[in-house]
Amino acid sequence: MTTNTHTYQVRLGGLLDDNWAEWFDGFTLAGDVDGTTVLTGPVADQAALHGLLRRLGALGATLISVNELHREPQGEESP
Numbered sequence: 001m002t003t004n005t006h007t008y009q010v011r012l013g014g015l016l017d018d019n020w021a022e023w024f025d026g027f028t029l030a031g032d033v034d035g036t037t038v039l040t041g042p043v044a045d046q047a048a049l050h051g052l053l054r055r056l057g058a059l060g061a062t063l064i065s066v067n068e069l070h071r072e073p074q075g076e077e078s079p
Contacts, residue, residue, distance in 0.1 A: 007069040008049065010039040013062030023055075036064060 016037040021029050027041030043049045049066075056063060 005042045005044060006049075008039075008041065008043050008052075009065075009067045009069055010052070010056070011064040011066075012037045012039070012056065013064055016061075024052075040069070 011032075013036055015031045015035060016029055017031075018029065021027070024039055024041070027039045030038045030040070032038055043052065053063070053066070
């Protein structure tokens with residue numbers, strides 16, 4: 001069976017500094033000139049994506065966009 005790792009980009013209103021990087025393990029945080037923060041990183045599955053969105057909601061962050069950038073197959077397919 002093949003599993004996929006999905007790379008997502010999440011844009012938030014406001015700027016988060018690098019101190020938040022540990023809270024979003026595996027994600028890179030980048031401040032943009034428009035005053036937003038872009039998180040980019042791997043998400044294993046839909047449950048993990050929902051967990052990330054819940055964490056952002058608990059933070060009180062303004063969610064601007066969520067985009068899947070690409071999928072990377074991992075493992076081997078079963079016949």
